[in-house]
Amino acid sequence: MDKAYPHSPHHTLYRQPTPHNFITATVSPLSSVISSGGNFIVDWGFDGTRVAQAGYVAYPVVVSAVESSIYSSRMNISAIAMSASNFTTQLTIAQLKADEDGYLVELGGPGVGSQSIALNIRDCNSSLPYDVVVDATSRIFNSPGTFACSNGGDLFYSNGTMLTSSDTTCLSSAEWSGQNNLQCWTAPIVSFTSSSVVGNKLSVPEGGALSMACDYNDVIPSGDTSRFYVDENQFVTTKGEPFILSSLQRSDSNKVISCQAVTPYTDVHPTSGKSMEYIVDVLYRPSFAKSQVSASNFFLEVGNDEYLIRSDQNLTLVCSNDANPAASCIWTVCGKSCVNISSTHTTDCYMNYHLSANSSISCTATNDYGFASSNMQKVTIVPLTRSVSFGKADDMPKRDSIVTSQTGNNMTLSCHISYENELATEFEIILPNGTIVKQPMLEVVSLTTADAGNYTCVTNDLFGSFDASVYLDVQYAPYQVTTTSCTWVIEETGVCDVIIFSNPEVEFASLDINKISVGNDGPNVVFSIGQEQHYLYKKTKVTSNDEGAYALVLSHPLPPYNYSIAFNIAVINNQQLDVPTIVGGSVAAVIVVCITIVVSVYIVKKKPKQNPKRSFNSIEKQTNIVAPECIEIKDQNRENLQFQETNGAYESIDRPLEERDGYLAVNVGQ
Numbered sequence: 287m288d289k290a291y292p293h294s295p296h297h298t299l300y301r302q303p304t305p306h307n308f309i310t311a312t313v314s315p316l317s318s319v320i321s322s323g324g325n326f327i328v329d330w331g332f333d334g335t336r337v338a339q340a341g342y343v344a345y346p347v348v349v350s351a352v353e354s355s356i357y358s359s360r361m362n363i364s365a366i367a368m369s370a371s372n373f374t375t376q377l378t379i380a381q382l383k384a385d386e387d388g389y390l391v392e393l394g395g396p397g398v399g400s401q402s403i404a405l406n407i408r409d410c411n412s413s414l415p416y417d418v419v420v421d422a423t424s425r426i427f428n429s430p431g432t433f434a435c436s437n438g439g440d441l442f443y444s445n446g447t448m449l450t451s452s453d454t455t456c457l458s459s460a461e462w463s464g465q466n467n468l469q470c471w472t473a474p475i476v477s478f479t480s481s482s483v484v485g486n487k488l489s490v491p492e493g494g495a496l497s498m499a500c501d502y503n504d505v506i507p508s509g510d511t512s513r514f515y516v517d518e519n520q521f522v523t524t525k526g527e528p529f530i531l532s533s534l535q536r537s538d539s540n541k542v543i544s545c546q547a548v549t550p551y552t553d554v555h556p557t558s559g560k561s562m563e564y565i566v567d568v569l570y571r572p573s574f575a576k577s578q579v580s581a582s583n584f585f586l587e588v589g590n591d592e593y594l595i596r597s598d599q600n601l602t603l604v605c606s607n608d609a610n611p612a613a614s615c616i617w618t619v620c621g622k623s624c625v626n627i628s629s630t631h632t633t634d635c636y637m638n639y640h641l642s643a644n645s646s647i648s649c650t651a652t653n654d655y656g657f658a659s660s661n662m663q664k665v666t667i668v669p670l671t672r673s674v675s676f677g678k679a680d681d682m683p684k685r686d687s688i689v690t691s692q693t694g695n696n697m698t699l700s701c702h703i704s705y706e707n708e709l710a711t712e713f714e715i716i717l718p719n720g721t722i723v724k725q726p727m728l729e730v731v732s733l734t735t736a737d738a739g740n741y742t743c744v745t746n747d748l749f750g751s752f753d754a755s756v757y758l759d760v761q762y763a764p765y766q767v768t769t770t771s772c773t774w775v776i777e778e779t780g781v782c783d784v785i786i787f788s789n790p791e792v793e794f795a796s797l798d799i800n801k802i803s804v805g806n807d808g809p810n811v812v813f814s815i816g817q818e819q820h821y822l823y824k825k826t827k828v829t830s831n832d833e834g835a836y837a838l839v840l841s842h843p844l845p846p847y848n849y850s851i852a853f854n855i856a857v858i859n860n861q862q863l864d865v866p867t868i869v870g871g872s873v874a875a876v877i878v879v880c881i882t883i884v885v886s887v888y889i890v891k892k893k894p895k896q897n898p899k900r901s902f903n904s905i906e907k908q909t910n911i912v913a914p915e916c917i918e919i920k921d922q923n924r925e926n927l928q929f930q931e932t933n934g935a936y937e938s939i940d941r942p943l944e945e946r947d948g949y950l951a952v953n954v955g956q
Contacts, residue, residue: 319406323427324458326379326405328391382407410456416469416506420454420462429456435470439506439551442471446550471554474502474509474547478561486562488543490534491655492570500545501526502559509549517541522548534568539610541566571656572609577617577649579603579663584749588708592664595641596749601665605635605649607658613651621645641667668705674754675702676743679727690759692844697730697758701743709747716742718758735760735789764788764819764842764849771854774828784821784838784851786812791819792840795848799834799855812840821851833857 320326360380377391387407409425417439422431433441433452441449444467454462480498482488490496500512502525514521514529523529525547531538543566546552547559584596595601605615615635617627621643629635635651647663678689679700691697701713706726713726718739730737738760744753764786774780786792794810796803808824821840825832838851 319408319460320382321427321456321458321460322384322407322409323381324407324460326382326391327376328403329374329376384409408460410460410462414462414465414468418465418468418470420465422456425456427456427458430454431456431462433462433464433468435472437470437472439470439472442469442550442554443467444469444507446554448554469506471507471551472505473551473555473558474505474549476500476502476512476545476547476559476561478545478564480564483564484567486564487567488564489567489569492536492568493533495530495532496534496543496566497528497530498543498545499526499528500547500561502547505549505551507550509547509552511548513546513548515542515544515546534566536568536570536608536610538566539568567610569610569655572607572613572651572653572658575605575607575649575651575658575660577603577605577647577660577663579647579665584668586709586748591661592666594666594668594705594708594749597667597670600638600640603637603639603647603649605629605651605660607635607651607660609651609653609655609658611653613653613657615649615651617647617649619645619647641665643667668709668749670750672704672750672752674743674745674752676700676741676754677756687755688757688759690761691733693733693735693760693762695733697733697737699728699730699741699743699756699758701726701745701754703745703752705749706745706747709749711745711747714744714746716744730758733760735762759789761789761844763844764792764840764851766851766853767818770852771856773856773858774825774832776828776830776857776859778828780825780828780832780855781808782823782836782853782855784823784853786819786821786840786851787817788819788840788842790843792842792849794821795839795841797823798837798839799832801837804836823855828857830857 362378362380364376379391382405384407386405389405390402391405392402410420410422410429410431412422412425413419413436417435417437418441419434419436420431421434422429425431431454433449433454435441441452443449449464449468454464457463478498478500480488480496482490482496482498488496488498498514500514500523502509502512510525512523512525512527512529514523516531521529529545542563544563545561549559552559579593580602581595581599582602584599586594588594603617605613605617607613607615613635615629617629617637617639619625619627619639619641621641627637627639629637635649644666645664647665649660651658651660677699679698681689689697689699699715701715703711705711713724715723715725715728717723717728718737718741726743728741738758740755740757742753742755745751765788767785767787772780772782774782791814792812794812797806797810798804806823807826808822812819812821814820821838823836823838833855836853836855838853840849840851841847842849
């Protein structure tokens with residue numbers, strides 16, 4: 287066997303004869319790449335007939351500058367098959383080292399030739415195709431590692447199966463276990479484009495069309511279609527091609543549109559590869575404009591588009607409408623004249639406003655696409671304070687503090703206030719005795735003096751409570767309540783006091799004796815003391831001619847207007863007076879003198895007569911009304927009256943009917 291000399295890059299230790307009948311040499315695994323620390327295994331075979339004839343045994347020769355003896359501890363040769371036609375041998379070299387890369391292994395045998403195989407020793411790679419990387423502290427045979435994605439994606443196999451475990455091991459073939467067909471898949475980055483995009487809205491005029499496109503970057507795995515979502519509906523289009531929605535109406539507003547890339551990755555992750563969501567914003571002119579008025583208090587709807595508001599309240603005006611973009615509003619308020627008022631709120635059509643007169647109100651809503659006008663609202667102002675009309679029904683709406691009627695008449699009191707029907711006003715009439723009648727009218731049948739007094743009407747409704755009072759003055763004819771005769775003494779001063787009750791007061795007309803008019807040495811006047819009316823007939827020096835039947839004719843407003851009061855005067859001389867009479871006469875004289883003084887003072891100081899006033903409290907104010915000095919209250923027989931003085935005033939009291947000497951009924955004159 288010839289000795290060979292080294293040559294670059296490899297060195298042959300032994301050269302064998304030209305091979306004959308070399309059948310095959312098969313490296314296992316098929317790749318000749320071997321990981322550091324791995325085993326080199328090769329099978330080769332010869333024609334078994336020739337081998338048997340030659341009597342040779344095949345052997346390998348490691349080609350190196352180092353003697354083959356260095357492999358003796360790591361090399362094993364064994365026959366794995368032998369037949370008449372084939373002879374196969376397997377060579378194993380264990381734990382290859384990185385510096386043994388490039389060594390040649392010559393396979394052959396005596397008389398059968400040889401074949402050389404170069405050792406290709408590598409570490410397992412840290413980077414793999416499709417953005418896959420391996421995180422490992424060592425990359426030699428049997429080293430553990432972990433698969434990961436350099437692009438932040440997810441690990442999938444090309445068939446769409448997701449990697450369940452990222453753990454791997456470096457194989458003897460310098461590959462990582464499980465690396466074949468492993469890919470890093472990522473979600474596409476989607477681009478949603480449309481000329482109608484305004485922020486997060488897709489704005490389009492009513493009746494117009496929306497054109498959109500959905501494109502995305504090239505990713506692993508790639509895709510060529512896009513999916514549009516319109517609310518719950520889906521539409522698939524070609525990647526990057528326009529998608530159009532036509533003839534949009536206001537009912538399409540607020541629909542949500544987005545798009546998604548269609549790739550194997552988004553099929554596995556349905557929420558990935560999506561664009562942001564956009565809101566359809568259909569722009570249209572205002573419509574359905576409606577003017578609305580309201581107030582926080584003292585406001586009432588009384589009819590279709592008709593309202594009442596109290597004068598101290600502010601109106602809230604609202605111009606409701608359907609418009610996009612939002613409309614600006616102008617109110618037209620027509621009272622004594624018409625004015626246009628712009629809304630003080632730029633985004634909402636409402637404002638507060640104080641009316642100064644009854645008005646009709648409407649509004650107009652306007653945006654860039656048109657306008658719409660509202661209905662008309664009629665608003666009536668109710669005064670803060672309303673006057674109550676209370677009095678005789680025949681005299682309404684006249685307001686008097688005193689109403690007058692006569693005994694025996696019927697009287698109807700009526701109470702009214704403005705807007706009573708619209709406000710459903712409740713009424714109460716309070717009688718002099720405190721009785722309350724819950725109605726706006728009161729009828730008193732066959733008046734008596736007991737019906738006289740103060741009547742109050744109280745109203746109550748949504749806008750407030752008010753009242754008014756009247757005094758019912760029941761008039762009656764005069765009647766005499768004093769004695770009907772006086773006794774005078776000749777040559778002395780005689781005075782006869784005639785006392786009368788009457789409402790209204792009587793006035794003197796004439797005085798007759800035996801139907802002959804006579805003079806009065808005193809004043810011919812009727813004056814009042816408390817509830818009584820007095821006529822004083824005086825003679826300075828009594829004569830026998832003063833004796834007789836007298837008729838005092840008085841003037842009175844009630845029919846028959848002239849009333850005759852009868853009384854008698856008897857004349858005596860001093861001889862006719864006995865002691866008791868004289869004593870009585872002296873007392874009478876003193877009384878006459880006192881009355882004369884009183885009358886004189888009365889005449890000197892008398893002022894024009896007026897009825898005293900009584901005050902009656904009302905809910906919101908004090909009203910002073912004029913009332914007569916006495917109130918007649920009848921007993922059940924309505925035939926007689928008695929009066930008593932209380933705290934300087936006179937008021938009527940009921941007493942049983944009784945007979946009293948000297949009281950006669952009034953004689954009615956012509």
